[in-house]
Amino acid sequence: MSRIVAEDHSVDNATPYHSMEISSSLTLGQLLKNVSDVRKVDVGDETPAHSSQGDQDYDDLMRPVPFVLSFNNLTYNVSVRPKFDLIPRRRSLSSTKTKTLLDNISGETRDGEILAVLGASGSGKSTLIDALANRIAKGSLKGTVTLNGEPLQSRTLKVISAYVMQDDLLFPMLTVEETLMFAAEFRLPRSLPKSKKRLRVQTLIEQLGIKNAANTIIGDEGHRGISGGERRRVSIGIDIIHDPIVLFLDEPTSGLDSTSAFMVVNVLKKIAESGSIVIMSIHQPSHRVLGLLNRLIFLSRGKTVFSGSPASLPGFFARFGCPVPENENQTEFALDLIRELEGSAGGTRGLVEFNDKWQEMKKRSPPATPYRNLTLKEAISASISRGKLVSGGGGGSSVVSHGGFANPFWIEIKTLTERSILNSRRQPELFGTRLATVLVTGFILATVFWRLDNSPKGVQERLGFFAFAMSTMFYTCADALPVFLQERYIFMRETAYNAYRRSSYVLSHAAVSLPSLIFLSLAFATATFWAVGLQGGPMGFLFYCLIIFASFWSGSSFVTFLSGVVPHVMLGYTIVVAILAYFLLFSGFFINRDRIPQYWLWFHYLSLVKYPYEAVLQNEFSDPMVCFVRGVQIFDNTPMGQLSYGMKLRLLDSVSRSIGIRITSSTCLTTGADILKQQGVTELSKWSCLLVTVGFGFFFRVLFYLCLLFGSKNKRR
Secondary structure (H helix, E strand, O other), rough: OOEEEEOOOOHHEEEEEEEEEEEEOOHHHHHHHHHHEEEEEOOOOOOOOOOOOOHHHHHOOOOOOEEEEEEEEEEEEEHHOOOOOOOOOOOOOOOOEEEEEEEEEEEEEEOOOOEEEEEOOOOOHHHHHHHHHHOOOOOEEEEEEEEOOEEHHHHHHHEEEEOOOOOOOOOOOOOOOHHHHHHHHHHHHHOHHHHHHHHHHHHHHHHHHHHHHHHOEOOOOOEOOOOOHHHHHHHHHHHOOOOOOEEEEEOOOOOOOOOHHHHHHHHHHHHHHHOOOEEOOOOOOHHHHHHOOOOOEEEEEEEEEEHHHEEHHHHHHHHHHOOOOOOOOHHHHHHHHHHHHHHHOOHHHHHHHHHHHHHHHEEEEOOOOOOOOHHHHHHHHHHHHHHOOOOOOOOHHHHHHHOOOOOOOOHHHHHHHHHHHHHOOHHHHHHHHHHHHHHHHHHHHHOOOOOOOOOHHHHHHHHHHHHHHHHHHHHHHHHHHHHHHHHHHHHHHHHHHOOHHHHHHHHHHHHHHEEEEEEEEHHHHHHHHHEEEEHHHHHHHHHHHHHHHHHHHHHHHHHHHHHHHHHHHHHHHHHHHHHHHHHHHOOOOOOOOHHHHHHHHHHHHHHOHHHHHHHHHHHHHHHOOOOEEEEHHHHHHOHHHOOOOHHHHHHHHHHHHHHHHOOOOOEEEEHHHHHHHHHOOOOHHHHHHHHHHHHHHHHHHHHHHHHHHHHHOOOEE
């Protein structure tokens, strides 16, 4: 049995955390549960949202650094494919070259500290952050990353850490408070009351220094919102809502002025002092920012050229023979020198070798402050008892034991749906534009095909109307393409640390789209059904609405699936338009199924337009009492259609005598069943076509889920 005991025994009776026994055989999930049970018994399930003065006394007792993150000999190589050459040339057997992005990088940092990785563009800063954050695929990265001497498991790291990307990936129409509240709903378990989640959000807003902007929308190019520095702090807030133990940031000050950059790093300093390890890449810190940093690593083309504290930087370069001039920014001087050496013949090899000797010399001297070693379980236990990893009661155990997800999937679906609806409701112009497009299209079709009659020409016009209308349903769905493309990186950021399941996102995405699809279906059906003069009465109108909705559903699902495959909007639009054109070509309108070559027949059955097109044809031509060609109308759409009515009657009488069947001007020669047979619509009933269309929608949603599952790993290969 190992035992954590507060160093100052004089306050043993004053604090409920004075002793805690931890079995070395416990799993991490059981450990978190034991700690949360202690908190629940002693403080009535009060999860601290922010340290009070009384809690601060206990924090001081636990101040011996519980976390040490070490990384040794990190090496990462990537294969570089040769450029495409129009003129074939002789190549060696191994034409693929290898590029080293990280070369034997080592270092360490402790909780309460900020480790900053510096270097020019392409030096490997972001790659090192990704390596430490387990964002490089297994097998590609060599070396070790340990926390308190124990290898960091991916599952554990997802629970205790957070990663803030360089870009501010936020929903533009949500306010600051709403954005953080949704993050709290995702990352904090439902066992934590909503009042405590709101308290955590309010505390975080004050900690981030964005209280004045709490009710301001994030904004984008078309909507004025918060400033760039505030956006960056909101991005940080989203990922630290659960108060992680380890925080990774990729250039959090990029694009900010010096004042905003200082405010951001100052917030990170407070986060570190609350008991977190903060590791970030930064391009060129100012003198004020440098004063907030504890450890620095300078990289040059994947190699370490300096590793140590900011205070040791002048002495390092003085011993190297390049002292830092007075009144000059130390980091600017170092970066300029590194760039100058990179452009020289020998490169930075001399500086790298000098740093290796410097590190060896530092290892010989004892550390200035002795740190008590804690196992990872002990350190996590101590951190949670101090209020880290906000979990509320037994939530910590469930988070670890259920794959790191804080909530069951139905809570995730509910929260995702609420967020999407709120963001969309504040952009009514998006749905308004789509509705206007459907209504304008319906109006044009209604006025062009106004009150079609039951003549041979009316039949041809009906076929044209149905083909255009059904294909329009799918083309209208193309505007769903940018929806996920705009959310892709938000989705990748949130799912990287198990904010919610991918399946929850897919189900929520589908649920949010249904109300608008129903409304659009009713709008188009109402605008065209009676104006065009379609058959079937009320039941015909109901089926017409259903097949239009099924078309919208299938088309929306298809476009959503493509958005998960294609990374760019313009490329996506090109592919959508091309494939939908092929679907229309093989739908059976331009060429009947019997006339399609055998080697293209498979595409006919894959056509999304085929099934709704055949369904509306059957809905229109299924009434056996309706006749579409009578008597002399048989000559319409032929050269004899220009003859006089009397001449047509004589020709009809001649045909009657020739075939031995009496045909008058009122004899029905073609019914709806004949038209369906002529069009090759004989295989499936209209209800079967409806089910197939709906089934296609579900099929593409499943494919979309698989794309998210296997194509959004958010890891380098």
